[in-house]
Every structure is written in C-alpha cells, then in structure tokens.
Amino acid sequence: MNLGVQIVLLTVAVSCIFPLVWMVSSSFKTQATVFKDMSLIPKTFNFKNYVEAWVDGHFGIYLFNSIFYTITVVLGIVIIASLAAYAFARLRFPGRNLFFFMFLASMMIPLPGAFVAVYVLVTKLGIANTRLGYILPQINGGLAMGIFLIKTFFDKMPKDLEDAGRIDGCTKFGIYWHIALPLAKPALAVVIIFNALAVWSEYLWAMLVLSDKNLMPLQRGLMVFQGAHLVQYPVLMAGITITVIPIIFLYLVMQKFIIKGISAGALKG
Amino acid sequence: MHRFRSILAIFIILLMAGCGKPKVKGADVVVWHWMTDRDSAFLALAEKYNKEKGVDVKFELYAPSEAYSSKIRAAAQTNALPEVFGVMAEKRDFAAYIKAGHISNLTGYMDAQDGAWKKSLFEKPLAMNAFLPGNEFGVDPGIYGVPIDVTNILFLYNKDLFKKAGLDPENPPKTWPEFLAAGKKLKAAGIPGLVSGWGEIWMIDCLASNFAFNVMGEEKVIETIRGNVPYTDPDWVRVFTLFKEMKDNSLLASGIVTMVNKTAELIFANEQAALAFNGSWCVNVYNGMNPKLNYGVMLPPVVNSQHPMIIWGGAGSSFVVNEKSPNKEQAVEFLKWLTAPEQQAFLAIETKNLPSNKNSLSSIPPILAEFAKHMDNTTHPNTFPVSEYPLVIEAFDKGIQGILIGEKTPEQIAQEVEAMKQKQKKAAQQSQN
C-alpha cells in the first residue's frame, strides 16, 4: 500500500513540476530553438533573455507598482473584512442577517458585464487613472469571501474567552484585536495568499482604468512580449519566471499558518 | 491597540499615496493602440514627428486586443477617448460608434487636393473604413478611418515537404481536383496537410467566404446576405461540401478544428505540416521561429473556373479620429504623415507588415511581395454593401466545424443556418414595429 501511494505522490509531483521546469528551461533558449530543442537543460544559457525581459518589460517600475498594489489591497481586505466578520459573528445590529446574505450572494453571482459600470463609476468619482481607482474595486472584490472565511473562525471562538475578556474591561474592539484575530490566523493566511495571487495576476482592470504607464502592474510588462501575432517565447518565459518567484515566496511564508490552522476553526463545527 | 493604529495608519497612507493624479503633460495627440510588436517603431516615429513639426504625439499601448476593445468601449461611455484610436469591430459596431458621434468623417481631407491622400492608399483597405450611400446602418456616406497597413490571407505551402511528397514545389495546386490529388500524395508520404487557426472561427469564415465567391460569384453572395437567396441553395451546399471533401481527402492536419492560430503558426514554422492558411503577418512570425523555412504562397484552389478566386484582404489595422477631441485637426495631420510613403516604408521594414501606401512597396522583403501581388483581388465583409447578422455567422462557422468532425452533413448545416437567418429576419422586423 505504501509503495503504491509513494508512486502516486511522485507521479503527481512530477506532473506539477514539469511545466515549471519547462518554463525555466525555455527562458534560456532562443526563439528559433525554443520549440525545436526538446532538452530540459538548454545547450546554451541565454541569460540575456532575463535582462531583456527586465528592461524591455520595464519591470523595475511595474514590479514596484505590483508590490504596492498587492500590499495595499490585501491589507485593505484583511482589515475591512475581519472587522465586518467580527460584527457578523459576535455583535448585534438590525439588518445583520440581511447584509451577511448579500455578501454571500455577491460571491456567487459573477457579473462579466459589470466592468463598464464600475469604470463609469470610477470615472465619475474622479479617480480613473489613479492608483486609488485601481485599488478600491479590487479590495471590494475580495471582501465577500474574506468575510465568509474569517467569520467561520470567529464563530468558533469560545464564549468563556470572550466573557473573560469583557470582565477584564476589554472593549469590543479589544476582544476583536486580542482574542478573536489570533484565533483566526489560518483564515487570514488563506485570505492573504488567495488575494495576493489574484492582485498579482490582474491585468484586465489595469488596462481599463489606468492610462499612465508608470502606474501599470507587472502583467502589463509581460504583455510587451505578446504581440497580436508574434510572441517572443523565451523572453516571455523569462519574464513569467521573474513574476512567479515572489508569489511562491509568499506562499512559503504563509503556508505555515494555513497548516496549523484552517482545521482549528472548521473542525469544531 | 497601538499595533492596529499603526497598521491602519500605514493602510491609509498607502491609499492616500494612490490618490494623486500623475503629473503628465498633456500631449497634443494621444494615440491608443494594441500592436505590441510595433510599439518601438511607433515611438521612434512619434519622436521624429515631434522634431519635424513640433507636435507632441504620445502612443499608448493596451494589449491584448480584447482588453483594448473593452477599453475603447468603456472610454466611449465616458467620452474619454483619445485623439486617435482603433475600432476593432465589425461594420455594425463601427457604425454605432460613428452615429454616437465618436468618429470624425475624413472624406473632406481625403478628397482635398484632387484626392491626393485617398489616391495614395490601397483601394480595398480604404473601402473597409468607408460607408457607401444607402448603407443599411444609416451612416452618412464617407470615409471614417485610415488604414496604416494592409494584409491578406492566403495559402502557404512548405516547398521542402512538397518535394518530399512528390509534388512540384514551384507549381502548387491551382484547381480543386489538383488540390485533392495533392492531399492524397501528402497522406501517402505521411505528411500532415493543412493547419490554420480554425478554432478561432473567423478563419473558417474567411476560407468559406473565399470559396463562396468562387462558386457562385460575388453578386449571389451579396444577395444571400440581403436575404434574397437562401443558404439552402445548392451553391451554398456545395461550399459546405468542400470542407467535407477536404476532411475526407486527408487534407487537414489533426486537430485543426479547434486549433488556435498561434499553434498553427508554430506547427507550420516547425515544418510539421505542409500547408497553412494564414495572413501576411505570418511572415514576421515564421521568420522569428524558423528563418530557414522554405515556403511559398498560393491562392486557394479554384473550384469554379467561371468566377474569380477572391481572397480576404484589406486593412490590417486602421486608425480613426475622435470627433469630440479639440485636437482633431492635428490628429488628422499626423495620420496623413503616418501614411506617407517614407513612414510606411519605415514601418514595413521594421515590422514586416504590408504598407497601406501604394508607393512603399519597394521596401518589403520578397515573400511579403508575394502577398502584395494579390492585393488587387481581395474583398472583405467590411466592404460589402450589407452585413450578415452576427448570430447567422456564428451558426455558419460553428456549423462548418460540425461538418469537419463528421457530426453533421452539409445539407443539415445549410438548413440550420437558414433557420437562424429566418429567426433573425423576423426579430429585426419585429423590433422595427
């Protein structure tokens, strides 16, 4: 049984690594050889592909922008969603169930046609072609799922801990900050990694709402190598490799919290 | 509490940092485009124009093309369009933009000085940007856009693979029977036949349209679109059957029916297929992937010798001028300059695309010249006096896919397409009441 399982694990693992290896290996080849030379280790290492990707793709400024956007959006989602989740889990106010249902429903109703409405709105608010105009709708996009996930954890918070906190003179905010949040670390980690990946890969909204090149995120840089007809494959692969590194790094950091975590909340249900 | 305050503070600061509008000096003429491969050539030209005329032209790139058309749509809603942009759409949408007041009528400029500008450009590509008197969209007749390059779509064949199969590399098949015979030879030699981006259904539409013009003549095709000839007419069934015959005679490479054009280009460039159906832009693509590729150009095989074989061709990319911009005049001047022989020659050499100016042909590489030779027998749906309903086109193209996988017969598809046509006709009549 053990050997069979090991084989399955290994096979799946190989299939997962293969594309990454192919991508990195292709990033060192040339346009003429990238689909002819089947070897996994290229015959010559064209490091200049990486230089070209960085320079022609204006990665310097785009990388800075992407990091800025990712941090701001994720921070925004975490703060706003956790506050709201706490209210839905532990506080009473009229309309509580209705509002929660609305958030839940919005998660399930995708609206491909909404981009025009949001664009018009952002323009009317005067924040088109600004970082703010790019950021706010993305924060909103991650709220529903964030609230759903985080609330599940807050629901499991033991009543006695809460009462103890109140006896000690903690305000509602204090309970939220000192007791609830630490218990929800795994949910926060999932929210962070999920939304970071989403913002990092985003480009449609950037194309729509931003005009100034200096505000564009990393994905815009990758577009430079994808013409309507001509695709510069090796340089593109180099560019993609560069963009993949930070997100894998983030996952490595966050996954420690996830493993320790989701279960704690979900299990005691 | 303090930690929260500081985190919150950081967040607010970041948001505030996002507020400021970037201090960009407004350029005189802003151009939005989607052509990634030409971005550097455009920027070079913008600099040159600035030096020569002192006018500041700014090119902004938004790719891929779906993102670009979404941006145009959205910007049109808020009147935020730039001086110069492209409308990557069918005639119907083009007309809608014009009627909504977003696009300038360039006829006056074109006709000025005894039609100097108009005459310098290829006729058909220009016609794609024009509306005829009495057009079905109710647009004032005139020219509304300028082509900055032209393209056409032909068959390509690999000369080396042809030799291997026992076919004459300098004498590709010209008639339908010759074409089918060539397919048999290719199959015997174990060489895959035709690759093309037929997963992107417009390419099927292109070839089907070529065959239609050849089988029944231009007039009958137009009459069908007008609704006076049904799609169940034997000539149309013959067109559908041609695809079945291609499939039955092993002329098509495996998987062509859902192939993306980029994959088709890869396969042909890697000499893994003998034939390709692709546009003149492919010269640039093949050159990058396999500079040694030995290939030639041929017209689609003639089915009916009584009518000419007409291929699709026209403007590759066109620009229009924003009617609502205060800098219209400068925009028009810039477009005139952009389509002048010198600039067109520069673009042709830099980007290996066919120029739209007739006088710039001497600068193009030889294989492109082959494409250019056929610019005179081209047509394109955007130059027809009437346009077919989009849903009918979808049924038509998807129907041919059905024939290619052996799921439907040509007769069945003819009936389905005609049924959709009737449905659309009825809906159009009802909405007019």
Next chain:
Amino acid sequence: MAFKEKPKAIFENYLFVLPALAMFFTFSIYPFYKVFQLSLYNWDGISPTMKFVGFSQFKDIFFSNPVWWSSMGNAAYITLLALIIQNALALILALAVDKDIKGGNAYRVIFYLPPVLSGIVVGLIWNWIYDGNYGLLNFWLSKIGLAHLTRAWLAEPKTALTCVAIIHMWKGFGWGFVILLAGLQNIPRELYEAAKVDGASGWDTFMRITIPLMVPVFVLVSILTILGTMNIYDLIVATTGGGPGYHTEVPITRILASMRYTSRFGYACAQGLVFGVVLLIVSMTQIWFSKYLKQE
C-alpha cells in the same frame, strides 16, 4: 434582537461593518443594479440610445437558447468531474502526506505550483500534450502499444470537454490539497491512538473518526470548487475556443460572445444574471444541506 442593545452600542456595532458596507454598496450594489437595468434593454454597448424590452431577453434565454443551456451543462459536467475526481485526488494526496510526512514539506509546495503558474504556460504545455500530430500523449500511447487510441484530443466532441476538464483539475487540486491537509493535520492524534488501542482497523478509523470531523472542510472545498469551476473561461479560450461546434462552450464564453461578437450587451447582462442566480441556488442548497447534516 436589536432592541436588547442600547443605541450607542448599536452605533458602535455598525462601525465595524461600515467600511465593508460602504465599499460593497459603491462597487457591488451599484454595478449590480446597472447590470440588472441593462438586462431589460436591447443595447449594443455603444449607442447612446437603447430600447426597453422588459423581460423578453430572459424569455429568449430560457426558451429559445439551447446553446446557453448546453454551455451550462458543459460547465456542470466539468464541475461534477472536479468535485469528484479533483477533490478525491486532493484528499488522497492529503491523507498520504498527512501520515507520511517524509518529504511532506516538499510535496506541500510542489502541489501548489499549478495554481500559481501563468495561464499562458499552462495553455502552451497542455496544447503540446494533447496535440493531434506531435503531442506527448499520442507519442507515449504509441510507445506503449496503444497507438489505436491516438487522436486529436482537443478537436473531437467525445474527448474535448473531458480533456479540458483534466487540465482544470490538474490546475486546481492544489487549493483543495492545502485546505484538506490542514483539516487532517488538526485532528488530534490522541483520537487515532485511542482507536488503535481499541483495535479498530484503518478503514474503521477513517470512516468513524476522520470523515465526520472533516465534513465542514469538505463543504468549504466543495463550494469553492463549484464557484471556481463554473466560471471557467481562460482555459477554454487557450485550448478549444469553445469548439468543435458548441461542444466546449461554457457560460462565460457565451456571455462574452454576446457582449463582443454579437453586440448584445443587454442580453449578456441577462445571461450573467441567470447564471448568477443558478449558482446562488446551488450554493445555498449546499450550505443548507450541510447545516442539516450537522444537526444529525
């Protein structure tokens, strides 16, 4: 409920949800209202005028648009495959890594690579695998003597949809794996020890301890799978374009076709709403069902 609290307390409570509600009303409710409004009009997306048609576009979707429902069916088929196979795979791998942490850390990272990979790379690799002329799959089939099975995988109606589903599942199982592994790792080891002492078999332990404790996690993964899979789009465009014919069309490709190629923006909005409501019903049913199970 509300009358138990003092007005000041209620006000404080509202402060917690205020930022979320403000964002939501601005960027979700308003666009939703606009989309709903547009679904009642025949609009090409460009003209300044549009024609009010009431619910007739909805009527067309329900009664005269078989392609729409077949696209829903296609997405549902992929979703069903994903729910069963993708999550079974994720569960098996999670179980294996949970018990046998030799190399577990490496596996945890590797299995998460597909979701992180760019869609471009995924499309290129899998197009290469499935290619009818020189694809890897056909190559290996011939090598092991199954040459009669080779075909153009993405071009034949019988196989195209399933092949795309396989790509989707390969790309998505990483998420399920991570969440399920976390769930498994948090089952207290003492429970397993006690079961062993009692002489329970591996299967018994699995059925009596593991499964019941994992039900909430299963529900979470299941809802996320449904939402993620029904919205499939980029993969379809990169591999089959919705073809051959309509065999791999999915709701999102149909909505975007209405918007872009057949110039029916209002109709696209109506399609989006119908799609959303169906998803909502499915998800709500799941949640209600899981609450019902918990009460057992």
